[in-house]
Amino acid sequence: MISNKMRDLVNSSSLIRAMFEEGKRLKSIYGPDKVFDFSLGNPNVEPPKEIVTAIHEILDEESPSMVHGYMNNSGYEDVREKIAAYTSEQYNTQVGKEHIVMTCGAAGGLNVLFKTLLNPDDEVIVFAPFFSEYRNYANNHHAKLVIVPSDKTSFQPDLKAFEQHITDKTKAVLINSPNNPTGVIYSHETLEQLSxxxxxxxxxxxxxxxxxxxxxxxxxxxxxxxxxxxLHYHTNAVIVYSYSKSLSLPGERIGYLVVHPKIEDVDDVMAGLNVANRILGFVNAPSLFQRVIAKTLGVKVDLSVYEKNRNVLYEHLTQLGFGVLKPEGAFYLFMKTPIADDKQFCKDAKAFNLLLVPGSAFGCPGYVRLAYCIAHDTVMNSLPAFEKLWQSYDMK
Amino acid sequence: MISNKMRDLVNSSSLIRAMFEEGKRLKSIYGPDKVFDFSLGNPNVEPPKEIVTAIHEILDEESPSMVHGYMNNSGYEDVREKIAAYTSEQYNTQVGKEHIVMTCGAAGGLNVLFKTLLNPDDEVIVFAPFFSEYRNYANNHHAKLVIVPSDKTSFQPDLKAFEQHITDKTKAVLINSPNNPTGVIYSHETLEQLSxxxxxxxxxxxxxxxxxxxxxxxxxxxxxxxxxxxLHYHTNAVIVYSYSKSLSLPGERIGYLVVHPKIEDVDDVMAGLNVANRILGFVNAPSLFQRVIAKTLGVKVDLSVYEKNRNVLYEHLTQLGFGVLKPEGAFYLFMKTPIADDKQFCKDAKAFNLLLVPGSAFGCPGYVRLAYCIAHDTVMNSLPAFEKLWQSYDMK
Structure with missing residues (x-):
């Protein structure tokens, strides 16, 4: 009864669910503190206290019909105005409220953007490893995802390969920095050369x-x-932003798009984004949280746990002999697997109660991703397990 | 630079915007209380006080990481459980949490459902007049909207025409009751015969x-x-629900799907909806408002203003001589235009500062929609304008 495409998607998602269920099974056998789950990018740091304060204040001070009501599909004007001013000051640019569209997180933002830009069979270039949902987002709009490798030392894009993969069909190039899954930040030089x-x-x-x-x-x-x-590097540019990680609000679905004020056909692009937000069924980004965001600009989660986790894991894994890229940002660590088969490595890791995600899931086999947005104690307790995992290969 | 389809959508939406701008212009000339804006289905009754109380309580009592965090793409288990129990009791059915999917309003719900079910070129039947966004939602998934007329006396579906329009390609039939724009409730007999x-x-x-x-x-x-x-009438059935109107929370984007527990391939359908919520970029319905809903089941907005507006308009317009269908529900009134050209009628009405929407916008020319979810004073003040409008035709 479901569509053919959806049948394939359900089948592949049931593999991920099986992995998740296996994790739950392990936790029920060994106890949750004895299973080291590095598989989920779910922020474990609490949202800043300012969020709760802001919500209470808004409910006390603003009219309920306005706070929970309809507004322009692009979002409240005053909210967009504040974000535009903050962005302009923070990054020394000049964007106005008319260049901002409030979205249901980055996932919503990317779909709104793709709906606006892409004709069927258009090509969207991404650099491997990449967040696997990009494939689905392109597919939603009948576009083709074209995968270009990254340089295997720096995990910056392979620019030569990039140049060769651009065709007459290329409509967009999608980058992700700081990167999931590598933790790499795309450098000044990278952006300049991409542009x-x-x-x-x-x-x-x-x-x-x-x-x-x-x-x-x-x-x-x-x-x-x-x-x-x-926006300092390229004019035909759009930034997709979300508060899911910076404020630990992933469930609230709040983010925005910043469009370069001089993008080609800027009026059409902005009108298209507004229409796309409506017709895709988002209608608008959740209203209360638009207002919360406007009251808490500049507030950030406490990064100290992520940083401690990164440092401990990087040092320990490197010392053991694993090939690890030191993350510059995000809360992921990308590690070369000592055997070529990354899926097998993940199975082997599970024997030591280590739950990792194979690089293949990001279009980059031979690696695994560790999501270290978990309790620091869990990271500390996992270190002997990584040691045993390494030794299990060393012995062979 | 924007896609071909989006260019058409932007063009047609700029017509609607022009209407909106014209309304704003009239208000700036004559004063907002002298312009009678019946064009927008934006609830004017405040959300019930219980909503604010529920939010304060949740923030005080529940863990912020949970309240604002990720959950299953279908929504919090405890929220779905409460909605399932409420629905089962309220409507004497037996749905479980596994048959509920929390969505970003009804617009999100319909897109998630269409993504799950529709192959390209599948047909979706709707009955005119119908909410015009249905066309876009079908289009998003490359399906074809097939329009079947309603009986022009009762505005229940024309069942004979319905039977003739079903083809091998028909995958879904979409009804809307209480109806926008007619205010009609589909009867027991209608549902039985449709089924x-x-x-x-x-x-x-x-x-x-x-x-x-x-x-x-x-x-x-x-x-x-x-x-x-x-669900009492049909097994291959899905209900799309939203709190936008019943709790006056249209900006918060919160609603849900109820799937008949015995729908064909129920496991595939439920898994598909879960995947669709994720890959369309909704990810999940906004998390705080899922929890608010679970705490306020059974709470409703005060309907007395809508009811007063309905009664006054129905009586006055009927007395004048307009052909008006008495609305049974929703906050819309559908009225026959005294001239065949409903767009011209709307232009004529504007001369008396009356802003109406032509029936053509709902696939049903020769009628207009009045959205009476506005202040009762505005309705009372509009009555002389309707009288003058009627007389302007009477004289000719």
């Missing part, structure tokens, strides 16, 4: 190519590394 | 056809008329 290559190809093919940056982890960075701001 | 016709056609074509009821106005009814509950 140059795209501009040359726009000339060659005679039409625009959008550079889209998905940035839910923008605020989750370590060692004060700066995340370059895309 | 019988569908069952016979399922036999003929050898595959299931879903009967979907979009019910955001279920709670907005007058004179204690009962809205029959679809």
């Amino acid at each position: 140059n290559i795209i501009k040359a190809k726009e000339q060659e093919y005679g039409h625009g190519i959008f550079l889209i940056s998905d940035e839910p982890y923008r605020e989750i960075v370590y060692d004060n590394i700066e995340v370059p701001y895309l | 019988n016709i569908i069952k016979a056609k399922e036999q003929e074509y050898g595959h299931g056809i879903f009967l979907i009821s979009d019910e955001p106005y279920r709670e907005i009814v007058y004179d204690n008329i009962e809205v029959p509950y679809l």
Whole structure:
């Protein structure tokens, strides 16, 4: 009875569910503190106290019909105005409220953007490893995801390969920085070169190519590394932002799009995003949380647990002999598997109660992802398990 | 730069925007209380006080990581359990939490459902007049909207025409009761006959056809008329519900789907809805409001203003000589235009500062919709304008 495409999706999602159920089974046998679940990107740090305060204040001070009511599909004007002002000041740009669209998180934002831009059979380029939902989002709009590898040392995009993969059908290039699953931040040089290559190809093919940056982890960075701001590098650019991670509000579905004020056909793009928000069934980003966001601009979650976890894992795993990329941001660590088969490695890891996600799930076999947005104690307790896992290969 | 389909959508939506801007212009000239805006289905009654109380309580009592965190894509288990129990008791059915999917309002729910069920080129039947977004929702999933007329006296579906429009491609039949724009409630007989016709056609074509009821106005009814509950009539049935109207929370995007427990391939359907919620970018219905809903089951907005508006308008317009259908539910009144051209009638009405929506916008020319979810004073002040409008035709 369900559609053919959905049947395939249900089948593949039941594999993920099986993994999840297996984790639950292990926890019921060994106890939840004896199973080291690095599989989920679900922030464990509490939302900042300012969020609760803001909600109470809004309910006390603002009219309920306004707080919970309809507004323009792009979001409340005053909220967009505040975000635009904050963004302009923070990143030394000049965006106005008319360049902001409030969305149901980054997932909603990307779908609204794709609905606006993509014709069937258009191509969207991503760099492996990439967040696997991008494939579904492109598919929703009958576009084709084109996968370009990253440089295997830096995990910055392989620019030569990128250049070769751009075709007349390329409508958008989607990057994700700080990156899930690698924790890499795309550098100044990367953005500059991506932009140059795209501009040359726009000339060659005679039409625009959008550079889209998905940035839910923008605020989750370590060692004060700066995340370059895309609008300084490229004009046909859109930034997709979400508060799911920066404020630990993933269930509330709140985020926004920032469109470069000089993007080609800016009026059409903005009108299209407004229409897409409506007709895809989002209608608008949840209203109360739009108002909460406007009252808490600049507030961030406490990153100290993520940072401690990153440091401990990086040092310990490196010392053991694993090939680990030191994450600059997000709460993921990407590790080379000592055997080529990353799925087998994950099975082997499970014998030590370690739950990891194979790199294949991100289009990058031979690696695994550890999501370290978990309690620091769990990380500490997992270290002997990683040691045993390493030794199990060393012995062979 | 935007997609071809989106260009058409932007063009047609700019017509609606022009109407809206014209309303704003009139209000700035004549004063907002001298312009009678019956064009928007935006509830003007405040949300019940219980909503604010529930939010404060949840923030005080429940863990922030849980309240604002990720859950299963179908929604919190305890929330779905409470809704299932409430629904089962209220309508004397037996649905479990496994048959409920929390959605971003009814608009989100319909898109999630369509994504799950529809193959490209499948047909979805609706009855004119119908809520115009249905066309976009079908289009999002490359399905075809097939429009069947209603009986022009009762505005119940024309069952004979219905039977003739079902084909081998028909995958779903979408009804909306209480109806936007007519205010009609589909009767016991209508549901029984719709179901019988569908069952016979399922036999003929050898595959299931879903009967979907979009019910955001279920709670907005007058004179204690009962809205029959679809699950008692049909097995391949899904109810799409939203709290936008019953609790005046349209901005919060909260609603749910109820799937008949014995629907064909129930496990696939439920798994598909879960996947669709995720991949369309909704991910889940906003988390705080899921919890609010679970705490306020059975709470409703005060209907007295809507009812007063309905009564005054119905009596006055009928007395003047307009052909008006007495609304049984929702907050819309559907009125025959004294001239055939309903768009011209709306233009004429604007000369008296009356803002109405032509029936053509709902696939039913020769009528107009009045949305009476506005202040009672505005309705009272509009009566002389309707009188002048009527007289302007009488004179000709």
